[in-house]
Amino acid sequence: MDRNWTAAELAEILGDWATAPGPLYRRLAAALTVAVEAGDLGTGERLPSERELAQAFRLSRATIVAAYDLLRDAGTLDTRRGSGSRVRGGPGKRGISGAESGTAVVRRLAAGPGPLISLARTAGEPPTDLAAELAALAAEDLPALLADAGHHPRGLPVLRETIADQYTADGLPTTADQIVITTGATQAISLAITCFVRRRATVVVESPGWPGCLDAFHAAGARLVPVGLDAEGAAVAELAPAFAAGPALAYLMPTFHNPTGTLMSAARRHRIGELAAQHGVPVLEDNAYCTTLGTPPPPPLAAYAPRGATVLSVGSVTKTIWSGLRVGWLRAPAPIAERIARLKTLADLGSPVLDQALTARLLSRPRPPDTEPLRRLAHLEAALRARLPDWRWRRPDGGSALWIELPDMDARVYAQVALRHGVEVVPDATHIRVPFTLPAATLTELAERLGRAWDSR
Template sequence: MRPIELSERLGRWSSGRGPLYVLLAARMRRLIDDGELPPGALLPPDRALAGALAVGRTTVVAAYELLRSEGRITRRQGSGTRVAGVPSGAAVEDAPVDPIFLDSLESHDDGVLLAICAAPEDPPPHVAEAYARIVPELGRITGDIGYYPYGVPVLREAVARRYAEYGVPTVPEQILVSNGGQQALSLLAHTLLSPGDQVLVEAPTYPGALEAFREGAAVLRGLPVGLEGFEAAVRERRPALAYVIPTYHNPTGSVLSPLARQRLARAAAAADVPLIEDEVPADLGFPGEPRLKPLAAYSDAVISVGSLSKSIWGGLRIGWVRGPAPLITRLARVRAVHDLGGNVPAQLAAAHLVTQLDDLSLAHDLETRHNHLHALLAEHLPTWHVPPVRGGQSLWARLPHGDGNSFAQSALRQGLAILPGAGLDVTGAADPYLRLHFRARPPDLTEAVTRLTTTWSTYRPPTTRVHPRPAIAI
């Protein structure tokens, strides 16, 4: 691609706050993710692009390096800088699997088993029952235009009571209702981050959070699961934000101990670093597993994010943020710009469902499906390392050789779409991993393992590393 052509596509990339290289990387990131810069596209050399943009060469080099660290581009001496996805000289049909979550959320009748999205496959009967209960409530509404940027009061009250039950005194003014947990993360990123800000994340972690932070042009720094080494990283990086999944971590299923929770929460408070606690998987424990206190029980520096998408149904787009009242007000202002408020009937129904979360009997079904998948993997793929978990929705499987991206590409040819680990880890250490969820019905889990086994029997790792395009998966 000629420098002047890329310059034209970039448009007014330098408008905004933050270092020029971060703004340039943010604009190029959007072009790559939107497909305007397709996989394999050759980008201009550093000096040529710098001349076309009238900036210093170091600005272009720094932007390229940021995109390279995210896996969006590759830089090789002799073959130039290319958009990741098609290795230099490779055929288009050998491009890696691109598990863009918009595709994986849709229903397909093409025979492909979608093992990317870990979510309930059906709404439980409680959803229809809750909607039936609110019909009279809707009939009694008068003098109400229906816009609630903070969320319907009755739902804010129900969520606040639930936090209080788990040892976190909360008032409704500390709750903002969102259209799912993903919107909650996006609102927080928009409110708390400026371009170039550093964010500490676990490696690996939920990829939807990574994309939300990247949309804010943040620089992501990975730490081991549980944010091990947090205090040293704060001293070195001076982050604007940190993000952790302490209970039934996505994707590893690990649970942070009470002592580790207390230490992390208090360290964040001492460093004055806002800490986002993702509690979306917290209700997915197996029978007999205790419900641990949220991190917010130990510090006011913790901002909690919750959702009904994993415990009830993804189609019920209800999430929330718990935080200091001034932050909730800021979030509501941002949220009002986007959609003025959420779906009132859905929030009224959710107010009933929140009070029933502990009685929905998810635990036994989750454990049964976990045990079914884990046993099949142990029997048919004994060389894989797949630790069992005690809650959550996924197994974190390590391949004995090869990498998750090329294996996922091979699995797709067998009619199985799976999520490679590389897109979940900003450090690049998860290349040999796959996230395998157990939310599907047992017959589908059995068929998935059959296709995994068939794929593994013929799989040969490529001689050239396959680079994924960053993607969101749930």
């Protein structure tokens, strides 16, 4: 009832309203109406002033006034001197909360593709051998799969064994009973949250972080404690006191952190493992973004953890093979893997068997180094330097995106401007994330749209 929305928070709720047809004031009024009807904006909650919203969205104050006037005329908004503009509505109108329905990134992913060039997605092209492996699966493996009960809540045994063997080869001895197959890395994270995190519990996370992952912690009612990054990964000077405070969980991305592309050093992984054991803090390491750009990563953080430390490792083929193959996994100590398997059974009784069988085939084949990401990265960097020479970034160690610092501008404000030029930007206060996995022609057009948005800011 007493919530006062800031312009930045409202931008997250409204999403890509500026890309709809019609005058801007009508688009804004329509988007606010939808937010009220969906329950994202609750009765009695205060909206930003016309002046504040105009400044944040880089619109004229007249546009905001006209939008608010439409809402007042429709009975959706009530404005009183000294009280500001508040949402009107009857009791019980409020639906799911903003935390439960996710940030703008999650909302647009759920809505599906649109006319925007979306920087919330980093999917590349599927491998050339995907069709051949699928045909071989149908010819060679399908009869045995059809004869099976098809019920594997922990995951298809051959896939669990394949993943366990890969961890062992990478320096982390693993058995199949330590692996639980999930429907993508997102489900793996959600299962770990269910296992360790209760409402109002504290979770240590890196800052910056990826909103799509952090939303899962917000939805669970966790209190997030951010720690910064340096060139070696999560900063120990901030991690040590955060761990000493006894959080329920620490969520880290040591291998090609999203969105910065930072690769955590072996020494830093070892130190974090020591801290986890010393303070009894479970660590969830998310290594789903493991596309290398030439720097091979060290073994997972779990390989450096001493006896007594609890480290769960998340992996996925969604970023490394194909975004349509929604297969992920959790690697954990066997007793915790058993708990996760029970939660997985409650969630969906097991991930699709055919997807798992295909993944097992793809993971068991040696794959030559993929040089296409480096070519696309170089193409994007050249296009941005030509069109936006004042922008600055550090070439990532791996992953799929540039983390670009905007000079002298709030990135959240720029995101609103970019929407009106056909680009969905994922910002924090000073940076934006720009994937380089799109086709070269799209990357060229992307740089031009970003440049037009920058010129009109």
